Structures are given as C-alpha cells and as structure tokens.
Amino acid sequence: MPPVIEMRNITKTFPGVAANSNISITLEEGEIHALLGENGAGKTTLMGVLFGLHRPDSGSVYIRGEKRRIAGPPDAAALGIGMVHQHFKLVPAFTVTENIMLGTKRFLLNTKKAAADIAALSARHGLGVDPHAKIEAVSVGMQQRVEILKMLHRNADILIFDEPTAVLTPQETAELMKIMRSLISQGKSIIFITHKLHEIKAVADRCTVLRAGKVSGTVNVADTSAEQMAEMMVGRKVSLNVVKPPPREGQPVFAAQNITVWGARRETAVRQASFEVREGEILGLAGVDGNGQSELAEALAGLRKIHSGSLTLRGKDITRASVKKRMRQGLAHIPEDRGKRGLILDFSLADNLALALYDRPPFSRHGLRDFNQINLYAQKIISDFDVRAASGGQTSARAMSGGNRQKAVVGREMERKPAVLIAVQPTRGLDVGSIEYIHKRLLALREDGCAILLVSLDLDEILELSDRVAVISRGRIAGVLGAAEADKNTVGLMMAGAGKGAEVT
Amino acid sequence: MSAIDTFLYLSPMAIGVSMPILAASLGGLFSERSGVVNIGLEGQMLVGAFAASYVSVRLYPAIGAAAFWLSLPVAMAVALLFSALHAVACVSLNANHVISGTAINMLAAAFTVFFSRTVTGSGVIDVRGGIMRYTFPGLSNIPVLGKILFTDTYHTTWLILFLLLASWFMLYKTSFGLGLRSCGENPHAANAAGISVTKYRYVGVLLSGALSGLGGAVYALCFDKGFTGSIYGLGFLALASLIFGRWNPWGILGSTVFFGYASTVANVATVMPAFAKFPTVLLKVFPYVATLLVLVFFSRTSAAPKAAGEAFDKDKH
Numbered sequence: 001m002p003p004v005i006e007m008r009n010i011t012k013t014f015p016g017v018a019a020n021s022n023i024s025i026t027l028e029e030g031e032i033h034a035l036l037g038e039n040g041a042g043k044t045t046l047m048g049v050l051f052g053l054h055r056p057d058s059g060s061v062y063i064r065g066e067k068r069r070i071a072g073p074p075d076a077a078a079l080g081i082g083m084v085h086q087h088f089k090l091v092p093a094f095t096v097t098e099n100i101m102l103g104t105k106r107f108l109l110n111t112k113k114a115a116a117d118i119a120a121l122s123a124r125h126g127l128g129v130d131p132h133a134k135i136e137a138v139s140v141g142m143q144q145r146v147e148i149l150k151m152l153h154r155n156a157d158i159l160i161f162d163e164p165t166a167v168l169t170p171q172e173t174a175e176l177m178k179i180m181r182s183l184i185s186q187g188k189s190i191i192f193i194t195h196k197l198h199e200i201k202a203v204a205d206r207c208t209v210l211r212a213g214k215v216s217g218t219v220n221v222a223d224t225s226a227e228q229m230a231e232m233m234v235g236r237k238v239s240l241n242v243v244k245p246p247p248r249e250g251q252p253v254f255a256a257q258n259i260t261v262w263g264a265r266r267e268t269a270v271r272q273a274s275f276e277v278r279e280g281e282i283l284g285l286a287g288v289d290g291n292g293q294s295e296l297a298e299a300l301a302g303l304r305k306i307h308s309g310s311l312t313l314r315g316k317d318i319t320r321a322s323v324k325k326r327m328r329q330g331l332a333h334i335p336e337d338r339g340k341r342g343l344i345l346d347f348s349l350a351d352n353l354a355l356a357l358y359d360r361p362p363f364s365r366h367g368l369r370d371f372n373q374i375n376l377y378a379q380k381i382i383s384d385f386d387v388r389a390a391s392g393g394q395t396s397a398r399a400m401s402g403g404n405r406q407k408a409v410v411g412r413e414m415e416r417k418p419a420v421l422i423a424v425q426p427t428r429g430l431d432v433g434s435i436e437y438i439h440k441r442l443l444a445l446r447e448d449g450c451a452i453l454l455v456s457l458d459l460d461e462i463l464e465l466s467d468r469v470a471v472i473s474r475g476r477i478a479g480v481l482g483a484a485e486a487d488k489n490t491v492g493l494m495m496a497g498a499g500k501g502a503e504v505t
Numbered sequence: 506m507s508a509i510d511t512f513l514y515l516s517p518m519a520i521g522v523s524m525p526i527l528a529a530s531l532g533g534l535f536s537e538r539s540g541v542v543n544i545g546l547e548g549q550m551l552v553g554a555f556a557a558s559y560v561s562v563r564l565y566p567a568i569g570a571a572a573f574w575l576s577l578p579v580a581m582a583v584a585l586l587f588s589a590l591h592a593v594a595c596v597s598l599n600a601n602h603v604i605s606g607t608a609i610n611m612l613a614a615a616f617t618v619f620f621s622r623t624v625t626g627s628g629v630i631d632v633r634g635g636i637m638r639y640t641f642p643g644l645s646n647i648p649v650l651g652k653i654l655f656t657d658t659y660h661t662t663w664l665i666l667f668l669l670l671a672s673w674f675m676l677y678k679t680s681f682g683l684g685l686r687s688c689g690e691n692p693h694a695a696n697a698a699g700i701s702v703t704k705y706r707y708v709g710v711l712l713s714g715a716l717s718g719l720g721g722a723v724y725a726l727c728f729d730k731g732f733t734g735s736i737y738g739l740g741f742l743a744l745a746s747l748i749f750g751r752w753n754p755w756g757i758l759g760s761t762v763f764f765g766y767a768s769t770v771a772n773v774a775t776v777m778p779a780f781a782k783f784p785t786v787l788l789k790v791f792p793y794v795a796t797l798l799v800l801v802f803f804s805r806t807s808a809a810p811k812a813a814g815e816a817f818d819k820d821k822h
Binding site: 073074077085087088089090091092093094098099101102103104105106107108109 | 678679680681682683684686687690691693694695696697698699700811
C-alpha cells in the first residue's frame, strides 16, 4: 500500500535562506510520525508546502501514491489533510458548533442538525465536547479537542498536530496522547510536530529529525534514545539533564504577603498570594496558562497595581514602588511577551540592551548619551549570551528572530546582576540548544546568590530547575512543595485545582 | 396633558426620527461586526442626504412623487461608493480606521456642500413635498399602539424595520453572517476556515455605506425636506446606539428609539406645557447629555467585536 503522504526531495528557498533543501518524508497509514527540529530547521516551511502555502522550488508531493499539486489550504482539506494549529483558530465568542460550522458553503445555517452531528462525532472519538458550550468558557484542553473535532468534521484522515502539548497540563497531555492513539485505531494517520523528546518516545512510531533545512535522519522511535534524537537535532551532544548543585540555605530576599491583583477586566486574577524566594534558590511557579501567573508576575514587576497585600525586597517595602525604583533595588524581570514588554522593536539592539540603565553613568552624563559606552556594553551582552544579530548592536530588534530577541532580553536582565529575577517563560518558543544555554545561565545566577522566581507553563522546565515549586490555580497559590515532593503527578493535580495530597487516580 | 398623552403626542415624531438613526446604526453593525470601525457614518449619511435631495429635485418635474422613492436606492448606491473609500483605506491599505473615518466625515462635508453650491448656488437644496406622513385607517384607532405605530408614520419606517429584521436574519441565521461575525471576532480563525477576511470586510463596510446612505436620505426627505449641509450628528448618534445596543440588532432598535425620544423632547419641548417648567437649555442639551452618560456607563462592556479596528495580518498571531 502506498504511504498516505510522501514528500519527495522538497527544496524551498527564501531570499537568502534555504528553508528546505532536498527533504523527503513519508507518512505511512496508521502511524504517528514525529517531526522534530529546532526553530528555523524548516518544519513550518515543510508543512507550508504540504498545505499549499508555499510552492516548492523543486520536489513533489504524493498523496496515497498519486502526485498532487496543492495550491492552498482548501486543496489540502479536499485531500483529507487537516492541521491542529498551535495557536487555536477558534472564535472565543462563538459556540463549539458555530466554530465548527464556520466556513460552510450552505447559505442557511442548520445549527440544530450540526450540533447533533458534532455531538455524535465527539462521542465516537471519546472527546467529550459539548457542542453548545462557548469557546471562551471551556478549558484550553477542551478547545484543542474542538480543533481536532473541526478536522474530523471535515473528514480529514491525515492530521497534523503543531506543537499541541505546549499549552496543556500533564494530565491533559496524557489525555491527548490517548486521543491520538484512538484516532490511529480509527484509521487516521498523524504527523506530530514537537520539541519534547519524551512525548515522541511516548507516542510516536517514527521520527524525522530536521536540522538547518535538511533531514538529519528518520528513525524508529523504539530503537532510538532521546539523547540520540537530541543530538541529531542540534548537531552536537546535548545534556538533557540539568546538573545543579544543592541549594544553599539563604535568607528570604523577596516576599509577597497576601497579594491580590486584578486582571484586565477588573476580575480578581490573583487572590491572597503569599510566598517568599530565598537567596540562591529558584522558586518555580507552575500553573496552567490563564490562572493568574501572568498578572502575578506583572504585579511583582510593577507593571500592574497590587490591589492589596504587601511585597518586600530585602526587607524594604516595594508594594507601591515604581518600576524604576524596583529596578534600582535589584529587581530584574524577563517578561512574558518579549515583543511587547521586553523590547522596543523599532529601536536598535544596543539601545534595547541599555534600556534599564540609559539614564545613568556611564551610559549618559549630564543628560547626554554616551554611545560608545552603550555600544561596548551591548557588545559584551551580545558575545556573552550568543545573541545573533546581522549588524551587531545596530540591528533593529524587529529584524531579529524570536530566539535571539529572547536571548537579548535574558542577557540584559542578567547582566545587571540582580538580587531578584522574575523570569516568565524564559525559554518559550526556543530550540533545545538555546534552552540548554538559558537554563545554564539561570543556574549560574542562582549560584551567584540571586533569588529567582521562574514562571513557566512548561512543567518539565519547572521541575528540572526549581528548588521549590509553588503551584497557582485559579489565582490562588494551591501550595508550595519542596523539590523532593514535587513530582509531575502531584503538581499536575494541584494545577488542575485539586488540593495538596489529593488522591492520584 | 397627562404624561401618557405627552408620550403619545411625541411618539410619531420620535419613532420617525429614530428610523434614520436605526438605518445608519445597522450599517455600523455590519461594518464593526466584520472588524472595521466606522466613525464615517455621519459623512455617509450626509452623502446619502445630498444624493437623495439632488435626485428628488431633478426628477420631480418629470415623474412627480415617484422621484422621492427612486432617490432612495440612488442615495444608497452613492453612499456605498463613497464608503468604498473607507473600505480601501482600512482593508486593503491597513490604515487606521478612526483616522480614515474622520477623513470620510470631513470629505463628505466638503464634497456635498461643494456640489450643492454648483447645483443651486446656495449650498442648500430644497425639496418640495418629500416623503409624507401617513395614517393607517382603522389600525390607528387601536388604543396606545395605534397612536405610536400607525398614526402619522412614514412608509420608510416600515422599510427600515424590515431591514432590521433582514439584518438580524443575515447575521445570525446564515453562513454569510457567521463568516462576517468571525472576521470581527478572530480573523485568523476565519482565514483558517477558508473565509476571505478581505472580502467580508469590504462587504461589511459597503453595507454600512448603503444603510447609512438610506438613513441620510430618509432624514432629508422626511424631516429636512432637502439638503441643508448638515446631518446634525445623527451619524454619531447611530454610533452611540451601536455601542449602547451592544452590537446587537435588537439592542440597537431599543437604543435608537431611546435617542429618538430624547431628541424629540429637545426639539418640541419648548412648545409643550408639560416641559415648560424645565429651562430651555436643559431640554436642548438633553439628548447629548443622555448620549454621553449612556456611553460612559455602557462602553466598558466587552460586547464589542474583539478584532474591530485591527488590521488583519495573516502572519501575525
């Protein structure tokens, strides 16, 4: 039987970059085929070719043995190919049914019949989706199932999952893996794009690894270790396990007492949160996206008002202090949204790197800026943190890739030798190599005695790096665990709202 | 006069005035639901008022009262073409919607006065007759309701109420409406579902042009009896109604009727004994203060289409 998808010798060049060079990949019927690669390795371009978003310079696509020309997403859909996007393509104000009906060609909507169809389809695949629920009212995991349902409703039998677990709790991830297997048993075939090696080990049959636009190999997952796959992806040995020295018993330097914070719609986003971060320790803050961690981090950094409660840094009250004052006290912040809050995209990299210090000697004297000093300082961060920018400090931040922007922000904040660092998703969207590097720097900072609050949606990252783990659920700190008692299951259950020590089923 | 009598006395006028606002507000609804903020409703109404007046005056000698009815589709077409400027700026050229809308308003004021001067020399077009009031025999004798709905009404009122019903049906019962609303809520989702965001936004803006053109024409032919160089902020009232009505057809009906009564009170109160005890100034500013208060209290809600005012960039998430 011919493979369901065969992409043969695909080459796609963008001005100056060979995004895909001579890539071949086959998806057999009924298999889960993982696609692994760093950012910029060419995964997105390859899928773009499959969906007709990019026309390849050479090479061809065969679907079930027949050569096909795919001119756009509708063609792909007609061939039964559907994608579950990383950023869900759902309308929050619509119901599940309305979202799935979106794009239908029939002029008059028959909502009742569509809802019944969707309920039946959901039941057949064990998805448990309520067709009348509004998207904004259901969990992220449920939204993802709606995306899956959308594909099934359009009769897709080749499903592509684009980093589907990035936004899920460990339990939801486990559920998703189950769903993926059940889809396979119903005759579907899956391409699974991910960074996470243990997920590939858990669910995939084969794995194709891309590096710098080329295939570095296709392997049987059962016969290959995670380390081997990581090495194929990065091109050198990568240590997947973080080695960290035992924590020192430092004094608390950063303490929050019963902090309450309001969200954007004046709802209570954080309720009575209390915790402390000690000198030389990493306190991880785990939680499912949207449970108040963003608001809490913003409030700690001074970007959002603390409604009640108090915050102290080295014994000084900074509850009402301005951002600048907090920075002067030794607080550093790696913000969640580096494009919006981390960098001024239209400024040069050098100006961005001096952003917190621009008004002080040696960077400015008597109100005049010293460009020499700024450039020297920028140069140091650029080389220390391996920030790649086409024209050094003079590169516009907008022209830099996401990973390099992140390294620039991380470098800027760490270079100030802060007493306290609030790091919000410091490795979001980065490839394995960069993640390894940033983790190393975080641990080095910890060794230097910095108190680090690590906010991350990636539970593996939290568990690997943290000395203690605080779990936030619906705006409350559900508990703080020591590294020894913080395992995936316990933390996952607390993230989902169960209390500390709940029954594990 | 008792309070009820006063209310009934004001009603034909109030309902009549609220209809042009309703038409323009429905136009704004289509535009904003598709994701394009349109503060150019005022200018589009003005263009509609001018076109209707001009066509009426030109054709009246030849075809009589039919000229007024013929002028309505012409006004809608002219305002539709005019709104295409806004559509091109906002949808194709990614201009800021508010700035483009402001330009539309300024352009409309200049354009209509310029042309009416070249036509009449005075900048004012007088229409003799216009659309006349009509009292339904029989139906107007129903207590209360007969007085509100069937006495001294305009046929255009029923036309606009029909358009309200049609708009609701289009927006909520058809795939066209679902697609249009999705473009205003999350254009990326719409695009992924194979919907052309550009096309729907064009349609939304052009419908706003046609409907506000109709509103302007109806106001000119029913109340102003011609083009006077201004539409008195009705387009902005329509915009306020859209917000007050929470971007929903029935809410918009309620809010436009509210504004209809408010402005009628301001206009006729001075001659009514029931309002004699209030200072004139207070009555005159009443609709504007009411608008302001309504907006202060209701514009904080989250009912607005989430992507309204945002350019759609396929590559941005």
